[in-house]
Structure formats: structure tokens, C-alpha cells
Amino acid sequence: MVKTIAEINQKIAAGNVCVVTAEEMSDIVDDIGAEKAAKEVDVVTTGTFGAMCSSGVFFNFGHSETPIKITKMFMNDVEAYAGVAAVDAYLGATQFSEKEGLKYGGAHVIEDLIAGKEVTISAYSYGTDCYPKKELTTTVTLNDLNQAIMLNPRNAYQRYDAATNGSKKILHTYMGELLPDFKNVTYSGAGILSPISNDPNYRTIGAGTKIFLGGAQGMIVGEGTQCSTGGGYATLMTTGNLKHMKKEYLNAASFNGYGISLYLGLGIPIPILDADMAKSTAVRDADISVGIKDYSIGRRDRPVLRTATYEELKSGSIELNGKTVPTSPLSVFKTARKVAEELKNWIAKGTFTLSEPVLPLPAGQSTKPMKETNKIPLVKDILGDTRLVSVEKNQTVVDAAKIMRQNERNHLPVVSDKKLAGIITSWDISKAVSENHLGTIEACMTKNVITCSLNEPADVAAKRMAEYHISAMPVIDENRNVIGIITSEHISKLFTRGKYE
Secondary structure, three states: OOOOHHHHHHHHHHOOOOEEEHHHHHHHHHHHOHHHHHHHOOEEEOOEEEEOOOOEEEEEOOOOOOOEOOOEEEEOOEEEEOOOOOOEEEEEOOOEEOOOEEEEEHHHHHHHHHOOOOEEEEEEOOOOOOOOEOEEEEEEOHHHOOEEEEEEEEEOOOOOOEEEOOOOOOEEEOOEEEOOOOOOEEEOOOHHHOOHHHOOOOOOOEEOOEEEEOOEEEEEEEEOOOOEHHHOEOOEEEEEEHHHOOHHHEEEEEEOOOEEEEEEEEEOEEEOOOHHHHHHOOOOHHHOEEEEEEOOOOOOOOOEEEEEEHHHHHOOEEEEOOEEEEEEEOOOHHHHHHHHHHHHHHHHHOOOOOOOOOEEOOOOOOOOOOOOOOOOOEHHHHHOOOOOOOEEOOOEHHHHHHHHHHHOOOEEEEEEOOEEEEEEEHHHHHHHHHOOOOOEHHHOOEOOOOOEOOOOEHHHHHHHHHHOOOOEEEEEOOOOEEEEEEEHHHHHHHHOOOOOO
């Protein structure tokens, strides 16, 4: 059996369409099977509500009595990009206030406009014959503007990585506050309700698809920036009229130590064209897996510690490195469910019809890393072929002193079966000798060792050494086998070359 979007729209117009949320569809397919579900259900609604940093609004302010060609503009002291046209500007959600810093930004201005508040405009120009005015200050509300068109260059991630922190300090990130020593895991996304997860092959999602955006009818423009359909990390570029949106689906947020973002509600209706579509929309939290990544690693490709399903993440805790670790969401599932329900009601009442995508998302597309012409060397580049000199943890202080003297070293990794057990320095040995402790080095070594990996950028390793006030770090692999040790001397030689090689 095959249905068309046109046929489904006829049912919407006639008032006899069958529309359910993605949560409801999972139970329906379990109960009656995909074939029968495809006959009975016409549309499945989805929803998500989370931080969308890649958000913003195009404004048209209209011409002032003495015309001005705006070249620099501030809205409540938040700069908007004015290099568009004379009285047009784009306000990015993450742009922060000149006066209040990260406490207030573009997202807050957008939220204030939605709430009906006045916003102060400060505009500047160099002046031209046709646009002689050079400065302008005024206040506006959303109703005073000709257009306020939201455009989100990257919205509705198909998949979000979960985050944790293996360092010894708290990290403030776009994934929220990450506690040291892997003490928490944060995640985002609605799981079972996530829009793209319910159409993973992008059969009905593409340019021209009508959507729910911020409480208004919106549209998918096409692929979002950083769209990687080949890797299952698709994103969407979306647009909608800010004047029709609702504050309950659009909230500003300030992430401590990181910056500003905009929480935005988005929902996509999935037409059930056949049994395969019915099966896709029956996805559950247990079917959607993401990687848990260590955000203390300052690299583009952070290591995945393990994968986890949304069912596990939503349970409130997860097993990580042999311990039970609490999990917490950055997205708001309650509001995501509200998005899916409201979109369902729109369709059932006949106020929202479906649209054919006029252009599909690009299949098999992958993203490339940034081209760096002055590439920073990795730890392995400055470590070179230096011979590993180490000491076993059951050897004595005298043994360690002899190894240091023979090899002209001030730091020795302490190993046990080639795995890192600690580190001992010439200072540790001097202190042990002065206190007449000449037994095994295990008693005087440092056990909680700050380390780095071979493929870590050298500048990140240098920063870590400075943060912890240490002059050497063992280099280890993923199994904690010791490969070598880098010292402040390595770092000094690197940065005194005059430039990166």
C-alpha cells in the first residue's frame, strides 16, 4: 500500500485524517504491525526543544525620515550584523552584550521582542548622498518592524553526542557544567520524539518541508551547516516568521562560563506513505544510540568512552568506567512533547497541511575539518623518538636515583606491567632521602598523574601543564601503557622555534 502527501492533505481538508505523535506510533506499530499501522495512520508528529546556538533573525526596520545606511547596529547593546542592506540586519542568538557580557545577548533580545518589550536601537553610518544620516537612536517593538524572519543555519541535529569530563577541574561547555573525574554525563535531544530520528533516510524531510518552529508554521530551507547525512549527523536550515512565534517555545539561555544560546521548539510532521515509513516512526529511545565523549580532551575528535541509548541516558544514571554516574538532559522533553501535541492538533483541525520536499537532503555527505595552514604540532611530533626511561613501582628510591643520574632525567614515569602507576621527580627523591625513606618508590611517588596522549595538540598539553603547575607529563595510550614523557624543555624548544613547522 502506498499513500501520497496529496491524498493525506485531502484527508486533512475533509477532517478525517489520523494523526498521532511519535510516542504513540511506537505502541501502535508494536500492537498491530507496520503494515496495518501504515493503513490506519496518516501523519506522525515529532518535536524537540533544546539549545540551538545556530539561530538568529533577519530584521527590516524601515527607513527613517532622514535616511540612513546602517553599517553598525546594536539592539539593547547587542551588536547585529548590518552588512546586508541599508536598514536590514541579522541578529545572532549567541552575540553577547557590550555592557553585560555573557549575561545577556542576542537570544535575550529575541525573547524580549516576542514578549512585547521595547528594544533600544543604536545605529551608525558613514553617511552618503542618498543616505545622509550618520547616527540614529530609537526604540522598537516587534510590531514596529516590517519583517522579523527567523533563520536558523543549523537546527535539529539528527544526533547529539553526550558529554563527560575526565579532567580534575569543572568544565563549562555548551553541554553544560561537566564535573571532574567523570562524575556526570549530560546529553541533549528528545530521543523517541526527535524529528530526524523518525525519518532517518530523509524521505519526507528536505527543502520546502513545512514544520512547527517556535510556535509558528515554518519551513525547512535545506541542509543545515555541518550536515553529514553520510555519518548520520544531518542538520537542517530552517526559517519562520518571528511575529507569529510564542514565548513558551522560544527561551534565551546563558551557559555559565560558555556563552549564550536560544532554546527553540521544532516539530516535523512525518507523512506515513507506506509500511517502511511506519516502521521508521516507531523508533524508541532504546533504538537511538550516541557516543559519550570526554570533553576534557581539547581536540576536534574527542575519544568516545562508550555508547549509550537514550533509554539509558533518560533513566537518570549510567555505568561509566565501572561506576554509576548521574545523567542530566540539556533539552526539555516535556516541551518537546508539547510541540508534538500542538502540531498534531493543528493537523487534526485542518490548519496545517503537509508539503512535498522540493529538494532532498544531500545523500552520503560528510563534513571536512578546517584547513589549517599553520598547523599546531601534536605531542608525538615534539616527543620524537625519545627513548622511554621509567622505573618499576617496586624498585627502591636508590634505584630511581641511579636511573635519573645515568640518563640525566629529573622525572621518571613509574610503571607496573608497563602501565602507568605514578611519577617520581628528583625533588621527591631528595625529600625521601632527607627523611631517610629509602624503601620502594611507591610510598613517595605521585599516584594521581596528569597525562596526555600522542595525538593531542602540543599547545593543549602545554596549557594543561601550566594549569596544574607541573613540568612533565607521561604520554600514555588508551590502555594506560606508558609511551614516553614530555617536559617543559620539550615545550620550550617548540615555542622558541619562531613558528610551527
